[in-house]
Amino acid sequence: MKPKRELKFSQDHVWIDHIDNNKYQLGITDFAQDLLGDIVFVDIQLNEPILSNRSLGTIESVKTASDIVSPANIKVIGLNPLVEKSPEVINDSPYETWICEITLDSDCDIENLLSYDQYSELIKE
Structure with missing residues (x-):
């Protein structure tokens, strides 16, 4: 896996990693998994277009269930x-365990996502 510093992050605690061409891997951050606690189930929508800031699926822990919010x-x-x-x-x-592989819409720009340093500042607040 690439160092965390090469990943892109959303404010919703999701990371993406560029694999090749228009293919990426997506996972949740250490901060998110720590808030959730022991994860027991992941349910992801496969092969359906998902808009930015919409749920692409859910992740469940022994404490709670939470949406995984699409970063793009x-x-x-x-x-x-x-x-x-x-x-x-x-x-x-x-950061080594991706949840799903994704493609981005052709007009999608991920430059608005956060760098590792920016994300680290966000979760300190």
């Missing part, structure tokens, strides 16, 4: 089989 206009093209089988791995290594 995307389409989920694949799910991480490890997360489907053992979602608790997200708690162990949130």
